[in-house]
Amino acid sequence: MVKTKNKVVLAAVTLLAAVTLAGCSNNSASSEDTSSAQVKLPTAYKNSSATNSNATKTGTLKLAIVNSSPFQGITDPILASNAEDSQAFAPGGQNNLFNVDKNYKIIDGGLANQKLDRKAKTATITIRSNAKWSNGSDVTAKDIEYAYEVLGNKESTSSQYSSDFENIEGMAEYHAGKSDTISGITFPKGETGKVAVIHFKEMSPSMKFSGNSFIWGSIEPYEYIKDVPIAKLAASEQIRKNPIFVGPYKLDKVVEGESTSWSPNKYYYGKQAQIGHITINVVSQNNIDKAIQSKKYDTVVPSAAGQLGGTDYKNLKSLKNYTKVGMPALGYSYFAFNLGHFDTKTGKNVEDPNKKMANKSLRQAMMYAVNVDQVSKKFGNGVKWRANTLIPPVFSKYYDKSAKGYPLDIKKANKLLDDAGYKKRNGSKWRSDPKGKALVIHFGAMSSSATTEATYQNYLQQWHKIGLNVKYTNGKPQEMNSFYDTLQKPSQNAMDIWLGAWSLSSEPSQSQLYGVTAPFNMGHFATAKNTELINKMNDKTAWNDKTRTQTFKEWQEYMNEQAGVVGEQFNYAWQPVNNRVKGFDLSPANNEFYSDLTLTSSKLK
Amino acid sequence: MWKTVLRRIMIMIPEVIILSLLVFLLAKAMPGDPFTGSINPKADPAQLHHLMEMNGLYDPWYQQYWNWVVHLFHGNLGNSYQYQEPVARLISSRAVNTLWLALFTTVLTYCFALPMGMYAAKHEGKLPDTIIRFYTYITYSIPFFVILVIGIWIFGYVLGWFPTTGSISSTANPGISSAGSRLYHILLPGIMGALFGTVNVVQYLRSEVIDAKRSDYVRTARSKGVPEADVYKHHIFRNSLLPIAAFAGYSITGLLNGSIFTETIFSYPGMGLLFINSINYRDYTVITALVLIYGILNLLGTLLSDIILSIVDPRIRIE
Numbered sequence: 001m002v003k004t005k006n007k008v009v010l011a012a013v014t015l016l017a018a019v020t021l022a023g024c025s026n027n028s029a030s031s032e033d034t035s036s037a038q039v040k041l042p043t044a045y046k047n048s049s050a051t052n053s054n055a056t057k058t059g060t061l062k063l064a065i066v067n068s069s070p071f072q073g074i075t076d077p078i079l080a081s082n083a084e085d086s087q088a089f090a091p092g093g094q095n096n097l098f099n100v101d102k103n104y105k106i107i108d109g110g111l112a113n114q115k116l117d118r119k120a121k122t123a124t125i126t127i128r129s130n131a132k133w134s135n136g137s138d139v140t141a142k143d144i145e146y147a148y149e150v151l152g153n154k155e156s157t158s159s160q161y162s163s164d165f166e167n168i169e170g171m172a173e174y175h176a177g178k179s180d181t182i183s184g185i186t187f188p189k190g191e192t193g194k195v196a197v198i199h200f201k202e203m204s205p206s207m208k209f210s211g212n213s214f215i216w217g218s219i220e221p222y223e224y225i226k227d228v229p230i231a232k233l234a235a236s237e238q239i240r241k242n243p244i245f246v247g248p249y250k251l252d253k254v255v256e257g258e259s260t261s262w263s264p265n266k267y268y269y270g271k272q273a274q275i276g277h278i279t280i281n282v283v284s285q286n287n288i289d290k291a292i293q294s295k296k297y298d299t300v301v302p303s304a305a306g307q308l309g310g311t312d313y314k315n316l317k318s319l320k321n322y323t324k325v326g327m328p329a330l331g332y333s334y335f336a337f338n339l340g341h342f343d344t345k346t347g348k349n350v351e352d353p354n355k356k357m358a359n360k361s362l363r364q365a366m367m368y369a370v371n372v373d374q375v376s377k378k379f380g381n382g383v384k385w386r387a388n389t390l391i392p393p394v395f396s397k398y399y400d401k402s403a404k405g406y407p408l409d410i411k412k413a414n415k416l417l418d419d420a421g422y423k424k425r426n427g428s429k430w431r432s433d434p435k436g437k438a439l440v441i442h443f444g445a446m447s448s449s450a451t452t453e454a455t456y457q458n459y460l461q462q463w464h465k466i467g468l469n470v471k472y473t474n475g476k477p478q479e480m481n482s483f484y485d486t487l488q489k490p491s492q493n494a495m496d497i498w499l500g501a502w503s504l505s506s507e508p509s510q511s512q513l514y515g516v517t518a519p520f521n522m523g524h525f526a527t528a529k530n531t532e533l534i535n536k537m538n539d540k541t542a543w544n545d546k547t548r549t550q551t552f553k554e555w556q557e558y559m560n561e562q563a564g565v566v567g568e569q570f571n572y573a574w575q576p577v578n579n580r581v582k583g584f585d586l587s588p589a590n591n592e593f594y595s596d597l598t599l600t601s602s603k604l605k
Numbered sequence: 606m607w608k609t610v611l612r613r614i615m616i617m618i619p620e621v622i623i624l625s626l627l628v629f630l631l632a633k634a635m636p637g638d639p640f641t642g643s644i645n646p647k648a649d650p651a652q653l654h655h656l657m658e659m660n661g662l663y664d665p666w667y668q669q670y671w672n673w674v675v676h677l678f679h680g681n682l683g684n685s686y687q688y689q690e691p692v693a694r695l696i697s698s699r700a701v702n703t704l705w706l707a708l709f710t711t712v713l714t715y716c717f718a719l720p721m722g723m724y725a726a727k728h729e730g731k732l733p734d735t736i737i738r739f740y741t742y743i744t745y746s747i748p749f750f751v752i753l754v755i756g757i758w759i760f761g762y763v764l765g766w767f768p769t770t771g772s773i774s775s776t777a778n779p780g781i782s783s784a785g786s787r788l789y790h791i792l793l794p795g796i797m798g799a800l801f802g803t804v805n806v807v808q809y810l811r812s813e814v815i816d817a818k819r820s821d822y823v824r825t826a827r828s829k830g831v832p833e834a835d836v837y838k839h840h841i842f843r844n845s846l847l848p849i850a851a852f853a854g855y856s857i858t859g860l861l862n863g864s865i866f867t868e869t870i871f872s873y874p875g876m877g878l879l880f881i882n883s884i885n886y887r888d889y890t891v892i893t894a895l896v897l898i899y900g901i902l903n904l905l906g907t908l909l910s911d912i913i914l915s916i917v918d919p920r921i922r923i924e
Contacts, residue, residue, distance in 0.1 A: 060776075067872075069881075070874040072688050073688070074688075074689060079689060155659070157656070157689045159653060159656060161649065161655075162649030162652060163649050163651055164649070234689035234690065235684070235689060235690035235691060253775060253776070255772070256698055256874065257874035258772060258773075258872060258874055259770075259771055260775065261775040261776055277776075280775075281770050281872070282872045283770050284770075284869055284870055286754065286870055287754075287757065287762075287769065287770075287872075290757075291762065291769060293762070294761075294762035294763065296769065480885075481637030481641050481885075481887060482636040482637065484637065484641050485636040485637040485638075486636075488641065512649075519650040520650070
């Protein structure tokens with residue numbers, strides 16, 4: 001399952017957001033209770049019928065990937081950059097090292113166990129004795145280390161290396177090409193042993209969680225790929241045509257860009273896979289509802305960000321013989337304000353008090369003016385709802401359920417503006433700024449489906465209602481590349497407020513999104529308090545789970561109050577599951593997702 | 606004639622150079638780069654800069670262009686940024702898919718359209734003619750993607766007669782079963798493409814036949830007592846094919862264009878989707894390679910059309 005890798009790329013997410021927004025779902029009928037219209041989906045479909053052992057053994061589980069273009073075909077999770085690839089090769093187990101609990105905390109029992117030693121500043125990773133690749137060869141300590149080489153090699157085509165890995169001793173030198181090995185990763189029992197020790201400069205509490213930015217969560221088959229130069233790995237036969245895996249299934253065949261087929265991997269260390277075959281096909285977004293209605297697929301490949309939206313939900317919710325299963329998605333959409341610039345010399349985000357949106361009341365007023373609840377209800381159908389904070393509910397421990405966020409309150413919005421001095425002057429229908437200068441606010445949004453663009457129109461209309469002259473940047477929604485090209489500049493004045501989306505890693509630290517040094521902090525919200533809280537998420541106090549949880553709650557409250565970045569919508573990663581499937585459980589704590597599945601009949605119900 | 610052909614090919618060289626330069630500059634002028642938007646909370650923009658640098662994307666355009674040309678002459682079209690594999694391999698795998706589908710559709714189109722055009726012209730102004738003309742107008746005026754969606758819905762999902770996704774079954778074994786599976790997968794899009802793509806051929810053929818019917822040489826043939834069937838076969842048909850032959854060159858080189866609609870709706874990995882995606886992802890190497898290939902194919906298409914025309918029509922001689 002897609003448990004942890006931070007691989008979901010924004011491009012994919014924005015597309016998805018575009019599509020799902022259209023259908024998005026909704027949720028909340030009243031502005032008081034944000035959950036009243038949100039559907040409640042179970043995370044599992046256990047199925048009370050008995051397993052049909054013959055059907056299971058000889059049958060084929062048919063899965064779909066919802067995507068308008070072919071997948072890339074890169075099986076290696078380090079080199080792949082799109083969500084489609086991780087879905088197409090999901091039954092292979094993504095070379096995952098660790099098992100996790102429901103909060104994505106690393107636990108024992110997976111391919112390897114991890115032990116952190118705060119004093120020695122090490123992470124000791126011990127591979128289980130019966131761990132084998134799907135070609136029968138042993139998983140070794142070198143396989144753990146080689147992942148860091150593929151990731152950090154100077155010639156690597158992977159885009160997933162980050163400076164956080166330089167917290168490992170010797171990693172910076174290796175990345176710069178100054179050394180051939182990573183000195184901070186050692187093998188107490190030799191390269192072919194089962195133990196690797198990673199030496200850090202500093203320990204971080206986030207290391208306890210899968211998807212953190214210091215300890216890579218997957219391995220590489222060193223013996224199998226060692227002769228391929230790392231620069232050419234992604235194009236090699238070993239990665240594309242005949243890859244090996246450590247998960248419950250092995251790849252039988254890949255048809256480039258369109259399908260994969262699988263059978264049980266007899267070398268799998270864990271619970272043996274039961275279903276005889278799995279096929280995965282790419283199905284276009286236009287067709288997926290019809291394909292499922294005509295029973296071509298048992299379900300879609302589970303994905304943390306979700307593959308189906310609200311329109312799909314509306315079309316499929318009453319479909320017989322399919323049960324709807326879902327988890328809150330690892331992601332959210334958000335409004336962000338342009339508050340400063342990124343100082344490329346110091347590498348820090350700097351707030352600029354003269355920016356148009358620097359006034360907190362103005363930002364809050366704009367957020368109170370939009371009716372995300374109604375928009376979500378209209379286009380959501382229950383699987384999308386107003387985000388009340390910046391931590392999505394999938395992080396059940398950290399998510400602040402009680403946060404109010406910004407429900408519609410036009411009266412309050414008007415009052416905030418009046419009090420702050422944004423008044424209509426000289427008979428104008430628009431408010432001017434406190435100094436009496438005309439105020440035109442530019443709204444940036446990505447071009448998308450008709451329903452999503454209707455949503456944008458609704459937001460503009462709401463802002464007009466409170467007397468703010470808000471216009472699209474460049475007069476219309478922008479193409480994705482132009483949109484991010486503008487935002488990623490160190491300083492820009494084209495967008496004062498914009499709508500974006502993030503897909504998240506399973507480790508919820510916020511420093512790379514909203515930290516003072518984060519280049520992805522594109523609104524440059526960087527108050528001292530924000531820096532303090534974000535640092536506190538991973539300082540010494542955070543080793544205590546309770547304190548860490550408390551810090552997350554404080555941060556959410558602070559972010560809501562400051563309104564520099566405000567959540568727009570959360571959604572369900574939901575899917576319909578045919579009732580012949582048994583043992584379907586999306587919970588992250590289910591580490592044997594594919595092995596648990598069985599069939600109760602040979603044909604789809 | 607061969608001299609002319611050679612001269613035409615020589616002229617193509619500067620044309621291709623100008624084309625490549627234009628394409629190269631226009632691709633670079635698009636906002637963003639191959640790594641824009643490929644950001645996630647745990648990625649590091651520094652690594653993206655590293656990748657940009659590694660790939661020479663910060664170099665001045667003339668240097669990038671020069672590097673590209675040098676590589677091109679070494680038979681290296683570069684690596685796709687998105688797919689992380691050689692462009693030549695990527696394109697060839699998609700081209701095979703597109704070629705099969707396009708070839709099948711084109712052959713089928715002519716199979717439907719030629720008899721239809723002839724029949725309509727033969728019965729000019731009568732009911733069959735009206736029906737055929739009506740049919741071509743209708744098929745021409747309905748947007749093709751609508752047809753595809755309806756077609757895949759009825760024949761793929763409701764009736765279940767045809768596969769609905771991909772170019773081959775994921776379980777087909779190599780050999781005959783694989784070839785059969787490929788054919789099975791292009792049947793539905795191919796037949797729909799052919800049924801709804803007849804308008805040009807039918808209309809050209811029909812009007813040419815009607816013209817020819819009234820021409821002097823046909824009247825002469827008839828007055829000599831040549832049987833009606835032979836008149837059509839030997840005197841009218843061959844002459845009426847001229848405008849269609851003029852298109853043949855384009856049709857042949859156009860086989861590789863791919864259809865974005867068909868490929869999207871049938872999740873069929875072909876050239877059309879590859880082109881669109883490479884633009885969306887700013888996959889420069891793929892964009893430039895594809896445009897260059899299309900450009901060259903078009904130039905060759907014109908040449909081919911001229912050559913075919915000169916073979917078919919004895920009045921035209923390339924000198």
